[in-house]
Structures are given as structure tokens and as C-alpha cells.
Amino acid sequence: MARYAMVTDLTRCVGCQACTAACNAEWNVPAGQARTRVLPTGATGTFPNLRAAFYVAQCNHCDEPPCVRPCPSGATFQADNGIVKVDPTLCIGCGFCVDACPYEARYLNPETKRVDKCDFCSGRLEKGQQPACVTTCTAHAKYFGDLEDTAGPIFQLVYGKSAKRIESADVAVGPNVYYLGRRDEAALIAEVFPPRQPRMPAAAEFWSRLVKPLALTMVGATFLGQAIAFFHQLQTGEKHSDD
Numbered sequence: 001m002a003r004y005a006m007v008t009d010l011t012r013c014v015g016c017q018a019c020t021a022a023c024n025a026e027w028n029v030p031a032g033q034a035r036t037r038v039l040p041t042g043a044t045g046t047f048p049n050l051r052a053a054f055y056v057a058q059c060n061h062c063d064e065p066p067c068v069r070p071c072p073s074g075a076t077f078q079a080d081n082g083i084v085k086v087d088p089t090l091c092i093g094c095g096f097c098v099d100a101c102p103y104e105a106r107y108l109n110p111e112t113k114r115v116d117k118c119d120f121c122s123g124r125l126e127k128g129q130q131p132a133c134v135t136t137c138t139a140h141a142k143y144f145g146d147l148e149d150t151a152g153p154i155f156q157l158v159y160g161k162s163a164k165r166i167e168s169a170d171v172a173v174g175p176n177v178y179y180l181g182r183r184d185e186a187a188l189i190a191e192v193f194p195p196r197q198p199r200m201p202a203a204a205e206f207w208s209r210l211v212k213p214l215a216l217t218m219v220g221a222t223f224l225g226q227a228i229a230f231f232h233q234l235q236t237g238e239k240h241s242d243d
């Protein structure tokens with residue numbers, strides 16, 4: 001099973017926002033929202049030691065995604081290939097996951113009333129295509145593929161060229177979007193746009209700690225009850241036929 005990841009080469013990105021435009025068009029993103037954004041850090045430091053970068057921000061498909069736990073309906077889930085998805089048929093638009101994301105990668109679509117975000121263009125992947133942002137990048141700064149394919153570009157860039165993730169001492173949830181730079185631009189981005197502590201509203205906390213396990217227990221109990229009843233029926237049926 002593939003484990004997907006993305007790498008953006010910040011030494012190549014020119015901030016043209018072609019990726020944002022392509023993504024918006026591909027996924028019919030409403031005005032004022034975005035699945036991927038290009039955010040300038042601005043220059044920091046003093047001449048001649050100035051640093052600046054364009055932060056290409058999107059869902060990081062985190063190894064430990066804080067957005068999954070608070071979802072009351074199970075609409076947000078992580079697939080076996082690592083991609084964190086939203087099932088719009090299950091989403092109830094409560095927005096708990098929007099608050100929980102440290103990268104502010106989710107938005108509530110005002111038209112569909114459902115949460116939306118980058119899913120690494122899963123629909124395109126199923127057709128054997130690369131994500132829209134990768135194929136559209138004018139500077140060829142974006143790479144996408146299987147992190148576990150040792151001969152593939154992502155493995156080489158992450159492990160061979162030490163691409164970095166945007167993390168902080170307080171928030172480390174295993175993002176699978178990496179950044180290449182010459183002057184530790186990932187650290188600069190983490191300074192200017194630090195991942196925020198996942199927010200868990202009281203209602204979401206109440207749900208995930210109490211109601212969800214209880215609901216699962218009840219489903220389990222119901223299943224167990226049905227199984228016991230089924231075997232009981234089998235036994236009594238056999239007994240009756242013996243009689």
C-alpha cells in the first residue's frame with residue numbers, strides 16, 4: 001500500500017499561485033476559500049542575511065490527524081494510503097474538525113454546508129493522474145508520490161535531500177507535506193505561520209470522550225446481542241428438529 005506525500009521545493013516556487021487557481025477550478029472551490037494557498041512570509045533578518053519564502057499551505061495528511069477524533073459522524077477519516085478524507089455524504093457541517101486542524105487547512109463550504117479540504121486530488125489519483133497543483137506548477141516546484149517507494153522522487157527528496165516539515169515544539173502530528181529549501185525556509189515558515197494547538201470544543205470533547213465510545217459499545221452490544229440470539233435460534237431450531 002502506498003503512503004502518499006508531497007514535497008514543495010521552496011527554492012523554485014515563485015509565488016505565482018497557479019496551484020491555487022488550478023485547485024480551485026478542479027474542485028469548484030467557492031470564492032474566498034481555498035484548498036491550497038500561497039502565503040508570503042515577508043523578509044526577515046538583516047542585509048545581507050535576509051530570508052523569505054512562499055508558504056504553499058494545504059492539508060498535511062498528518063500521521064496523527066487531530067481532525068479525525070472530534071468528527072461526530074465519522075465523515076473525516078484516514079485511508080490506508082495515509083490520505084485524510086472527508087466523506088460529504090456523512091459530514092454534518094458542525095465544523096469541529098475545522099477548529100481542530102493545526103494548519104487551518106479546512107473550510108466550511110457555504111454552498112454545500114459541508115467541510116472541504118485538499119485530499120491530494122484523490123479523484124485524479126484514481127484515474128492515474130497527478131494532483132492538479134503538481135501538473136500546473138509553472139516553476140515545477142511540486143512533487144507528489146509514494147513515500148515508501150525507495151526509487152521514487154518523494155523518497156529521494158525526503159530522505160536524500162532532507163526535506164522538512166512545518167512543525168513546532170508544541171505541535172508535532174506527523175505532517176506528510178515536506179519543504180525543500182537552501183536556508184531552512186521550513187523553520188522560517190514555522191516561525192511566521194506556526195501550527196496552532198488543535199482546538200477541541202467542549203461539545204466535541206464530550207462527544208469523543210463519552211458519547212462516541214458509548215455509541216460504539218451500544219453498537220457492539222447490539223451486534224453481540226444479535227449474534228447470541230442467532231446462535232440461540234440455531235440451537236433451539238436444532239433441538240426442535242431433534243424432537
Ligand code: SF4
Nearest residue numbers: 059060062065067101
Ligand atoms: Fe487534518 Fe489539518 Fe492534519 Fe489535514 S492538516 S490531516 S485537516 S489536522
